Every structure is written in structure tokens, then in C-alpha cells.
Amino acid sequence: MDKLRVGIAGCGFFAQFHIDAWRRLEGVELVAAADPDLARAGAAAPKAYATMGAMLDAEKLDIVDIATRPETHLALVKEALGRGVPAICQKPMAPTWAESREMAAVAERSGVPFMVHENWRWHPWYREAHRLIQSGAIGRPITYCFRARKRDGLGETPYTDQPYFRQMPRLLIYETLIHPIDTARLLFGDVSHVYADTRRLNERIVGEDLAYLLLSHESGLLGSIDGNRYTEGGYYEPKPGSPPLGEATFEGEEALLTLTTDGHLLRNGVSIWRNTVHTGYRGDCVLATQRHFVDHLRNGTPLETGASEYLKSVAIVEAAYESARRGARVALAEMFHA
Amino acid sequence: MDKLRVGIAGCGFFAQFHIDAWRRLEGVELVAAADPDLARAGAAAPKAYATMGAMLDAEKLDIVDIATRPETHLALVKEALGRGVPAICQKPMAPTWAESREMAAVAERSGVPFMVHENWRWHPWYREAHRLIQSGAIGRPITYCFRARKRDGLGETPYTDQPYFRQMPRLLIYETLIHPIDTARLLFGDVSHVYADTRRLNERIVGEDLAYLLLSHESGLLGSIDGNRYTEGGYYEPKPGSPPLGEATFEGEEALLTLTTDGHLLRNGVSIWRNTVHTGYRGDCVLATQRHFVDHLRNGTPLETGASEYLKSVAIVEAAYESARRGARVALAEMFHA
Numbered sequence A, B: 001m002d003k004l005r006v007g008i009a010g011c012g013f014f015a016q017f018h019i020d021a022w023r024r025l026e027g028v029e030l031v032a033a034a035d036p037d038l039a040r041a042g043a044a045a046p047k048a049y050a051t052m053g054a055m056l057d058a059e060k061l062d063i064v065d066i067a068t069r070p071e072t073h074l075a076l077v078k079e080a081l082g083r084g085v086p087a088i089c090q091k092p093m094a095p096t097w098a099e100s101r102e103m104a105a106v107a108e109r110s111g112v113p114f115m116v117h118e119n120w121r122w123h124p125w126y127r128e129a130h131r132l133i134q135s136g137a138i139g140r141p142i143t144y145c146f147r148a149r150k151r152d153g154l155g156e157t158p159y160t161d162q163p164y165f166r167q168m169p170r171l172l173i174y175e176t177l178i179h180p181i182d183t184a185r186l187l188f189g190d191v192s193h194v195y196a197d198t199r200r201l202n203e204r205i206v207g208e209d210l211a212y213l214l215l216s217h218e219s220g221l222l223g224s225i226d227g228n229r230y231t232e233g234g235y236y237e238p239k240p241g242s243p244p245l246g247e248a249t250f251e252g253e254e255a256l257l258t259l260t261t262d263g264h265l266l267r268n269g270v271s272i273w274r275n276t277v278h279t280g281y282r283g284d285c286v287l288a289t290q291r292h293f294v295d296h297l298r299n300g301t302p303l304e305t306g307a308s309e310y311l312k313s314v315a316i317v318e319a320a321y322e323s324a325r326r327g328a329r330v331a332l333a334e335m336f337h338a
Helices: A015-024 A038-044 A052-058 A070-082 A097-110 A124-134 A163-167 A172-188 A285-299 A307-326 A332-337 B015-024 B038-044 B052-058 B070-082 B097-110 B124-134 B163-167 B172-188 B285-299 B307-326 B332-337
Strands: A004-009 A028-034 A047-049 A063-066 A087-090 A114-117 A141-149 A191-199 A210-217 A222-228 A246-252 A256-259 A265-267 A270-273 B004-009 B028-034 B047-049 B063-066 B087-090 B114-117 B141-149 B191-199 B210-217 B222-228 B246-252 B256-259 B265-267 B270-273
Touching: A004 A015, A004 A052, A004 A285, A015 A028, A015 A285, A028 A038, A028 A052, A038 A047, A047 A052, A052 A063, A052 A070, A063 A070, A063 A285, A070 A087, A070 A097, A087 A285, A097 A307, A114 A285, A114 A307, A124 A172, A124 A246, A124 A256, A124 A265, A124 A270, A124 A285, A141 A172, A141 B222, A172 A191, A172 A210, A172 A222, A172 A307, A191 A307, A191 A332, A191 B191, A191 B210, A210 A307, A210 B191, A210 B210, A210 B222, A222 B141, A222 B210, A222 B222, A307 A332, B004 B015, B004 B052, B004 B285, B015 B028, B015 B285, B028 B038, B028 B052, B038 B047, B047 B052, B052 B063, B052 B070, B063 B070, B063 B285, B070 B087, B070 B097, B087 B285, B097 B307, B114 B285, B114 B307, B124 B172, B124 B246, B124 B256, B124 B265, B124 B270, B124 B285, B141 B172, B172 B191, B172 B210, B172 B222, B172 B307, B191 B307, B191 B332, B210 B307, B307 B332
Parallel strands: A004 A028, A004 A063, A028 A047, A063 A087, A087 A114, A141 A222, B004 B028, B004 B063, B028 B047, B063 B087, B087 B114, B141 B222
Antiparallel strands: A141 A246, A191 A210, A210 A222, A246 A256, A256 A265, A265 A270, B141 B246, B191 B210, B210 B222, B246 B256, B256 B265, B265 B270
């Protein structure tokens, strides 16, 4: 079978993980890259272009992987799908709810394969947790907690890997907690209400760097997402580099499933699964996300994070900010009727 | 120095821990007990009475320890303080906010020593956590989480030790989470706002058996209390009998302090303090609570849970239920202006 020809748009910090994974993924070939910094694009792929438009003009691609900043996503998705090129767009979908909804509408209308690159649900520990919970390993789910932690927000120069984080008006929920939000939907289904409260711990940034979210699922389940970029799970020194960026507990009527800061799973305190994947990004979740899209193109496997489906996770982000503004719980239905 | 003469009112399930502790506490003598079940009262102390009133008629007491059900507390506190007898009243203060406020007003007006028996803040692990946090062991506090757990709410006959729990219209926050609420005030100061959401997992009971609380402290600190009576921290089998009834984390800018389900403290994952007290109730906290009152009577040590002070913890309970009703954050100031 011919290899699928992939082009990437954007060759910044996180795009490097995409590039590495495309190079290793079976059945695809990274043939082109677009970036205003042509040297960076040239280092990524054999053909380098300044813009995605120029890349699509010159190359016949089977997949375009949009890994630019969120501000550019809607225009690039429109352009790619308008040309009939299957596209993956990195999360966050877009800076505003209106743009995210427009992207979903455009994608649905286009009929061209499209997926949001949401890699947390492709962490091997969450795939295994999902399998275990579905198989009844904890019994009836009672509650859960994701502790999302990364200790890179302190001091005078926070977020050195992505310094533009400092200027983002919405930071932690929009950029980081979208991941556990989406994973909570994978594990426990859709959400009906959300409550959120936020703090800015580091006064040198514009957005929030600590947040608590309470998610009420349609099943009635109540769970929590507790995130900040000041502390770490378990220990602070030496730098642990926690693969799951924190820890999580999934409590059922019959047993407790714990995701440790090392990326292993315990059932009632006893090891039940150990992560053995140390290549790529955090359990090689970027590669698994890309493979999911390739499986869809090749075999028709249903996409887990197609535009309309992923919009349900984005709606929780938007409802969380609205909740923090109001100091009150917000119904997700309200987000779609507004 | 003469021993202080103590009488206890109520000899039910939890009163047994009070009785045991009074017998072991230095400088006091448990001389009398009151209970409608005279055999139970007689087993508790040399002199047995059917009611507290009869006990106070017949005995000259230095302390009366009110360990009856909350419905009776206000009348008994009024009676004891009206007779000028220093009194300790078991938590919860009373079933309603109006009665709790009346009790505080009565106690303040009486000028007679009075304290609520709130024993969680006297757990040795929380005293040590308090000392460590005050001494700067975690740096600037960033957030905290109490996970209050007890696995006695399941099945067809939940709460076998205290079957009347099944009929209580307000269960988990009112009866159980008042403890971590009060301990959060000890560790992190007064609270300005609370948000709460609750669930009833066991349909055989009247009240709630799962709740999440988010507490905004006056310092700006945001922390959480996550409680249920369906699951355990760490592991489910064999029955762990977690001394702290769950676990807790106190995260600071410089370090993480963890209270384990075994009642030990870790700093950044390394043991920093181990509980060695295995006599009495959960770190002998009942005895420590009683000793605090005796210290006040003998030495004038300020009471930590005098009526007006403890009312601030009760106000958080009331605000939490109001919050769950409204689906919105409630300001504590509102509770005192209503």
C-alpha cells in the first residue's frame, strides 16, 4: 500500500513531537513542512514552505497536520478542508467559542476527514484505565479526581518552553485542563454541568494558573479536575518529569484505580499495569493520536475527536470560564443554545 | 491539686470513646453519667442518672460533657450553663443554623466556660501538619485537598454503628465534613466563600453521602474537601481502618505535605513524621480535645473551639448546603447577616 503523504504546518516547540512521531509512524511519509522560519521547516521535512497555502499549492498531500498557534487554526482548517485535504488540527481548537463552533460547522459541511489532535486520551495509561473501567474492574464509578500538575509556572520567567503562555488571557483551563476534561468524557461520558473557580498565582502572567473544576456527568457522576502549574504530584525534587503530568484516581464501588505520577496503574494499591513506553512524548501519545487518524483514512475507524464530538470538550472549557465569572454552576446545554 | 469532677450526658456509640478518655486523662475523675438506659450509665461511671438534669441536681460537677444526639444539644447546653457548670458539647452543635447561633449566643452571654468537642483538629497528624506549615515547611500554601473516606455507607444496612444516620436529612457535610472544614480553618485560616455539590449514592438513606466542597479562604487560598462514605483511600481490602479516615495533601510553593491513609506525614514523598499513638480514638484525639478544655479551666489556655469561633465552621456547613441548593458560590458573610 502506498504511504500516505503528510505535510505539517507549524514547526514550533510542540510540533517537534509531531514531526518525530510522523517519522516513526508506519505507512506514512512526512514529505513537507511549512513555517515562516524556512530553516525550521527545512529541518522538519524534505520540502520546506513559508506557508501552508504554498505547501498545498505545490504538494499533493493525503494529510495536513496543523500545529500552529490557536489564533491561526480556523483560517488554516478552512483552507485545508476547502481544498479537500484531510486535516488534523492541534488543540486548543481556537481562542474563542465562536471560532471553535465555526470550525466544527465548517468541518461537518466539508465532508473531508478532520480531527482535533487531542493526545491525552491516547496516553497508554488512560487507554488501559478506560479498558479496565469498562470491564468492571472498579465496579460502579463513584467519583474521580484528576490532579494536573506541572511546575513550570513559577518565578520571573515562567513557561520558558512556551513564553507566549504569559500573555494568554485564558491559560490553564483553555490550554492544559482541556486534556483531563476530554479524558473525563472518554472515561465517564458526557457532562451536563460544570462549576469552576480559578486563581492567578503568578502575577507576572495575564491568565489563570490554578483552577478547580467539578464536572457533573449525564450519568449523575460527580468528579473533579484540580490543576495548577506551581506544584508537582508526589514530590518536587529531583525534577520528576511525571509522564502523566500529575496523577488521577478513579474510585468505584468495588475498587480504587490510581494513576501514579510515574504513569503506572494500581488497583486497590496493588500494581495492575505498568507503562513501558518511554519513546516519544509521554507514552508516545502523539504517535497514537496520529495513528488513529491514519486508521480512519485507511479503514474507516470512527474518529474519537472529530470536530462535533470534540466541541463537547471545548464547551466544558467555555462553560468553566463562564462559571468562574458567575460564581455558579453552568449547564452545558446553555453553551449550545447561546 | 484536686481532680476535676466530670459527668457525661449520653452514653451511646461515640460517647464510649469519651468515657474511655476521661478515665485515662490526668487530673480528672469521671464521677457520674446520665442516660435513659441506666445500665449503660452505670457501666460508664460510679453514679448513674436518667437525665443530665437529675445528674446536675445531685452532683457538684466541674465539667459536664454533653455527648447526646444533636437534637438535644441546645436544651442541655442551656441547662448546664444556666447552672454555671462548664460544658463541652459534641459536634454537630445542633441540627439547624438557628439553634447553632442561639447556642453560641447563650454560651457567650453565660460567661461560663464552654467548648464544642471537635476532635479532628486534635489528631496528632494535623497538629504536626499545622506546626510544619506554620514553620514554613511547604513555603507559601498553593492549595490543599482533604479526601474524607469511610466505607460504611453501602448496601442494605448502611451505618450499622449509627443506624440513625440513615434518616438524617443532612448527613455527610453536617456530620462528617464539618471535621475537615474545621481543620482547614485551623491550617489555613477563615473562609470567605464556599461552593458545594452533593449526591446521594445509597437510595436507602435520606441525606447525602457524597460531596465536594471548594473553600475560598480570606487569604485567597482555594482548597477542596472531597468526601464520601462509599470508598476508601489507597485500598479497599483488607479493611484498612485508616486512622485519619482518608488522606490529605497540602501543597506549597516549596514542598508537598501528604497525610497518608495510615496517619503518617510525608514531605515531598519522604517520611517526615510518623504517628505512634495507637491508644484511644484515632490518634487519641478525643483525649487531646478533653485535655484542651481542662487546660483552659486550670491555666486559662484560650479555647480553640469556643462557641463563637466554632460557629465559623458551622457557618461553612450551612453555606455549603445553601450553595448546593442554589448551584452557586455562597459568601460566608451572608450567613451572619441573614
